[in-house]
Amino acid sequence: MFNKSGAASLAIHSGTKATSADAPRFAALRRRIKSIVDAIHREAVFYRRQINAALPAHHRSAANLAHYLGLRKQSVRQLQLDLAGLGLSSLGRSEGHVRDTLLRLEGWLKMEHSGERRRFAADGLDTDAAGAILHENTHALFGPRPLNRHVYIMVTAPDADEVTRGWADKVLHAGANILRINAAHESLAAWTRSIGVIRARAAALGKHVKVFVDLPGPKLRAEILRTQPAVLHFPRRKDRRGKTVGPTTVWCVPAFVARSQVPIPHAWFGRLRAGDRLNIRDAGGRARELVIRAASAVRVRAECAQSLFITPGLAIEWRRGIRVLGRGRIGTIPREPCDVLLNRDDRFILNETGRANRVNRVPVLRCPEPGVLDQVRRGERVVLDDGRIVAIVESTAGQSMVCRVTRTAKSPARLRSGKGLAFPDSRVSLPALGSEDEAALKFALECADGVEASFVNSRRDVDRIVRRLRKDARPGFGLVLKLETQGAIRNLPDILFAALRYSPAGLMIARGDLAVEASFEQLAQLQEEILGFGEACHLPVIWATQVLDSLAHSGVPTRAEVTDAAMSMRAECVMLNKGPFVAEATRTLVKIIRDMEPRQYKKRALFSKLAG
Numbered sequence: 001m002f003n004k005s006g007a008a009s010l011a012i013h014s015g016t017k018a019t020s021a022d023a024p025r026f027a028a029l030r031r032r033i034k035s036i037v038d039a040i041h042r043e044a045v046f047y048r049r050q051i052n053a054a055l056p057a058h059h060r061s062a063a064n065l066a067h068y069l070g071l072r073k074q075s076v077r078q079l080q081l082d083l084a085g086l087g088l089s090s091l092g093r094s095e096g097h098v099r100d101t102l103l104r105l106e107g108w109l110k111m112e113h114s115g116e117r118r119r120f121a122a123d124g125l126d127t128d129a130a131g132a133i134l135h136e137n138t139h140a141l142f143g144p145r146p147l148n149r150h151v152y153i154m155v156t157a158p159d160a161d162e163v164t165r166g167w168a169d170k171v172l173h174a175g176a177n178i179l180r181i182n183a184a185h186e187s188l189a190a191w192t193r194s195i196g197v198i199r200a201r202a203a204a205l206g207k208h209v210k211v212f213v214d215l216p217g218p219k220l221r222a223e224i225l226r227t228q229p230a231v232l233h234f235p236r237r238k239d240r241r242g243k244t245v246g247p248t249t250v251w252c253v254p255a256f257v258a259r260s261q262v263p264i265p266h267a268w269f270g271r272l273r274a275g276d277r278l279n280i281r282d283a284g285g286r287a288r289e290l291v292i293r294a295a296s297a298v299r300v301r302a303e304c305a306q307s308l309f310i311t312p313g314l315a316i317e318w319r320r321g322i323r324v325l326g327r328g329r330i331g332t333i334p335r336e337p338c339d340v341l342l343n344r345d346d347r348f349i350l351n352e353t354g355r356a357n358r359v360n361r362v363p364v365l366r367c368p369e370p371g372v373l374d375q376v377r378r379g380e381r382v383v384l385d386d387g388r389i390v391a392i393v394e395s396t397a398g399q400s401m402v403c404r405v406t407r408t409a410k411s412p413a414r415l416r417s418g419k420g421l422a423f424p425d426s427r428v429s430l431p432a433l434g435s436e437d438e439a440a441l442k443f444a445l446e447c448a449d450g451v452e453a454s455f456v457n458s459r460r461d462v463d464r465i466v467r468r469l470r471k472d473a474r475p476g477f478g479l480v481l482k483l484e485t486q487g488a489i490r491n492l493p494d495i496l497f498a499a500l501r502y503s504p505a506g507l508m509i510a511r512g513d514l515a516v517e518a519s520f521e522q523l524a525q526l527q528e529e530i531l532g533f534g535e536a537c538h539l540p541v542i543w544a545t546q547v548l549d550s551l552a553h554s555g556v557p558t559r560a561e562v563t564d565a566a567m568s569m570r571a572e573c574v575m576l577n578k579g580p581f582v583a584e585a586t587r588t589l590v591k592i593i594r595d596m597e598p599r600q601y602k603k604r605a606l607f608s609k610l611a612g
Contacts, residue, residue: 026109029079029082029083029086029109030106030109030110032079033079033102033105033106033109034106035074036070036071036074036076036079036102037099037102037103037106039070039071039073039074040066040067040070040071040098040099040102041070042070043066043067043069043070043073044063044066044067044070046066047062047065047066047069047493047497050062050066050494050497051063051066051497053497053501054497054500054501055500055501055502055503057503058500058501058503058537058538060124060125060129060133061133061500061537061538061539062497062500062537063099063125064096064097064098064099064125064130064536064537064538065493065496065497065500065533065536065537067098067099068095068098068532068533068536068537069493070098071091071094071098071102076091079091080092083105088105088108089101089104089105092603093602093603093604095532095533095535095536096125096127096130096131096133096134096535096536096538097123097125097126097127097129097130098536099123099125100122100123100124100125100126100127101127103122103123104122107122130535130538133538134535134538134539134540134572135150137503137504137505137506137538137539137540138150138152138506138540138572138573140476140478140503140504141450141478141480141504141505141506141540142177142178142210142478142506142540142572142573143177143178143208143209143210144208146175146177148594149590149593149594149597150572150597151568151569151571151572151573151574151593151597152177152178152572152573152574153175153176153177153178153573153574153575153576153586153589153590154176154177154178154179154180154212154542154544154573154574154575154576155171155176155178155179155180155575155576155578155582155586156180156182156575156576156577156578156582157179157180157181157182157194157198157578158578158579158582159185159186159190159258159260160186160189160190160191160193160194161249161251161260161261163193163194163197163198164197165197165200165201167197167583168197168198168200168201168202169201169205170583171582171583171586172198172201172202172205172207172209173205173583174583174584174586174587174590175586175587175589175590176209176586177208177209177210177573178209178210178211178212178573179194179195179198179209179210179211179212180211180212180213180214180452180575181194181195181211181212181213181214181448182214183213183214183215183216183436183437183440183443183444184214184216184219184436186258187257188439188443190258191213191443191447192443192447195211195447195448198211199211210449210450210478211447211448211449211450212444212448212449212450212451212452212478212480213440213441213443213444213447213448213450213451213452214451214452214454214482215433215437215440215441215444215451215452215453215454216434216436216437216440216454217437217453217454217455217482218369218430218434218437218454218455219420219454219455219513220367220368220369220372220420220421220422220423220428220430221368221418221419221420221421222350222365222366222367222384222415222417222418222419222420222421223337223354223365223366223367223368223417223418224337224338224339224340224354224363224364224365224366224415224416224417225337225354225355225364225366226337226338226364227335227336227337227338228335228336228337228338229311229312229335229336230311230312230333230334230335230336231283231309231310231311231336232259232262232309232310232311232333233307233308233309233310234248234249234250234304234307234308234309234310235248235307236248236306236307237249237580239555247291247303247304247305248303248304248305248306248307248308249301249302249303250262250290250301250302250303250304250308251299251300251301251302252264252278252290252299252300252301252302253298253299253300254266254269254298254331255331255332256331256332256333256334261299262310262330263330263331263332263333264278264300264316264328264330264331265316265326265328265329265331266331267326268318268326268328269295269296269297269298269299269300270297271325272292272295272300272318273292273295273320274292274293274294274295275291275292275320276291276292276295276318276319276320276325277289277290277291277292277318277319277320278290278292278302278316278317278318278319279316279317279319280308280310280314280315280316280317280330281314281315282308282309282310282314283309283310283311283314284309286306286308288304288306288308289304289305290302290303290304291303291304310330310333311330311333312330312331312332312333313329313330314329314330315327315328315329316328316329316330336417337416337417337418338417339414339415339416339417340363340365340414340415341412341413341414341415342363342389342405342408342412342413342415343405343408343411343412343413344405344406344407344408344411345404345405345406346404346405347362347394347402347403347404347405348362348363348364348365348391348402348403348405349362349363349364349365349400349401349402349403350364350365350366350367350373350382350400350401350403351364351365351366351367351373351399351400351401352366352367352368352370352373352399353366353399354366362402365384365415365421367421369430372423372428372430373396373399373400373401374399375423375426375427375428375429376393376396376401376423376426376428377393377396377426378393378394378395378396378401379392379393379425380392380393380423380425380426381393381423381424381425382403382421382422382423383420383421383422383423383424383516383517384415384419384420384421384422385413385415385416385419385420386419386420386512386513386515386516387409387515387516387520388408388409388410388413389405389407389408389409389413389415390405390406390407390408391403391404391405391406392404392406420513420516422513422516422517424486424516424517424518424519427487429457430455430457433464433465433468441465441468445472445473445474445477449476449477449478450477450478450479450480450504451465451469451477451478451479451480452480452481452482452508453465453479453480453481453482454482454484454510455482455484455485455488455513456481456482456483456485456488456495457485457487457488457491458487458491458494458495459491459494459495459497459498461495462481462495462498462499463498463501465479466479466498466499466501466502469502470502476504478504478505478506479499479502479504479505479506480505480506480507480508480542481495481499481505481506481507481508482508482510483495483507483508483509483510483514483530484508484510484512484513484514484517485513485514485517486517486518489518489526489529492529492530492533493533496533496537496539499537499539500537500539505539506534506539506540506541506542506572506573507530507533507534507539507540507541507542508541508542508544508575509526509527509530509531509541509542509543509544509545509571510544510545511523511527511543511544511545511546512544512545512546514526514527527543531570531571531602534571535602540571540572540573541571541572541573542571542572542573542574542575543568543570543571543573543574543575544574544575545575545577546561546564546577547561547564547565547568547574547575547576547577547585547589548561548562548565548576548585548588548589549561549577549579551579551581551584551585551588552576552577552578552579552580552581552582552584552585553579553580553581554581555580555581555584557585557588562592565588565589565592566592566596568589569592569593569596569597569600570600570602570603574589574593576589
């Protein structure tokens with residue numbers, strides 16, 4: 001639009017000088033621009049304290065964020081159309097350099113109106129400077145720029161038993177730049193194993209990889225206290241056509257820790273060898289043989305040609321060749337919560353105990369966080385399992401409420417214990433860091449390159465974790481703020497100003513919980529807003545949740561998710577969830593990004609030469 005000297009790069013009316021008939025039009029536009037310039041200056045004065053509190057390296061970004069807020073508080077849609085009609089900047093891509101764009105427009109309109117040909121005012125934070133700051137912040141957070149693309153790819157680690165050398169090599173060769181550890185699952189020992197494997201393979205392959213730990217956060221989960229005997233299911237590995245592609249892997253351990261493991265007699269460990277066989281009749285009465293492929297003193301990796309279902313107490317026999325070396329039983333596996341089936345118009349009780357005071361057939365769910373239900377009112381929505389079940393509060397009595405189901409994804413919908421619980425209509429206040437977060441944060445400070453702070457709702461939430469990181473984190477330790485609640489959207493400006501007090505920092509559009517909180521219909525609008533605000537404060541943004549999800553899980557993408565992946569490259573980083581085909585999803589995403597980057601940068605469409 002404008003060259004470095006600030007002169008317009010195109011003329012109006014086929015290059016002719018503005019006529020006297022154009023003068024009133026230009027004057028009106030210039031007055032409108034001038035009023036907006038005054039408004040953004042007032043906004044900068046209003047946010048002067050927050051701007052001054054930003055790190056010195058972020059002062060210009062904080063000032064531009066204030067200018068962007070001032071611009072967005074004006075009604076500029078008609079002005080944008082009028083400017084576009086003249087071939088001028090319509091302000092639609094000015095997020096990173098608001099004042100400079102406005103001053104250039106004001107000066108150009110004055111020049112055309114008065115006929116003066118002179119340099120006019122501009123801001124040092126122009127489009128090139130804004131882009132340079134954003135790239136610098138992005139590289140500080142995520143590491144060196146990936147080869148032949150500017151968008152990074154973050155891959156979520158599967159269970160530690162699946163993070164093998166082969167898995168790590170596949171995702172690194174496919175193009176993964178960042179490993180995400182979801183601290184809501186598994187243990188510190190499992191996270192350590194996963195990080196050790198990915199770092200070792202990255203070093204061996206000459207790849208650069210960073211590790212981020214996603215803190216569990218104060219996410220509410222509905223608990224079901226009624227239990228039933230545990231059943232472990234180990235399915236066969238199949239390709240996208242449903243054809244079996246390999247045996248079922250079973251990890252045998254002395255004592256049960258996770259659902260991917262089977263407890264067998266402790267005395268056998270240290271004597272089991274590769275090639276030994278474990279014979280069992282599974283919970284369905286079917287004969288199954290597990291062939292040991294690798295053994296250590298603490299765990300054994302075995303393979304089974306069929307799927308199997310395991311329950312505690314099943315008889316198991318250990319053979320080496322034709323000799324029987326031992327007989328025993330499957331060890332203790334903790335009972336597991338029952339599932340609840342819900343249809344539309346069904347009712348359930350939600351309280352802090354998970355038990356009802358009277359005998360009835362209505363399911364009872366527990367909200368374990370004290371005081372939360374006191375903040376929920378009659379008529380407000382209750383959302384379960386990431387929006388698969390939606391209910392409304394019909395009545396409340398102390399710490400208990402009766403809810404009626406208004407919508408389900410299926411009929412009936414199966415609810416398992418531990419699934420998400422949200423109150424999108426309620427202003428629920430939750431603690432920023434619980435005991436699980438503290439343990440995960442301590443681990444991340446020792447073993448990772450950054451953390452993702454979940455369920456950030458306010459400036460206070462950001463201040464708490466920033467204070468902790470300033471005290472305990474090494475230089476360059478990254479912070480990503482996950483934006484996934486109504487509170488985060490309401491308080492977004494304050495959250496962003498607080499984020500500019502730390503470096504390196506970034507944002508995540510956590511679309512799963514955000515869609516539940518704000519509604520699926522609003523998600524598209526909100527993700528656009530967050531992208532714009534991220535550019536305004538020059539902080540990198542991660543586009544997350546269900547990107548190429550069908551491809552990662554089944555090996556086959558849907559048309560809609562390919563389009564979503566193409567749009568994701570407007571962010572600085574794209575996150576993939578775990579799945580058996582996540583390496584294929586990573587490779588596909590890299591290709592989509594490389595194909596799209598010559599055609600689009602942020603919101604700007606770029607034209608490539610047509611073939612022929």
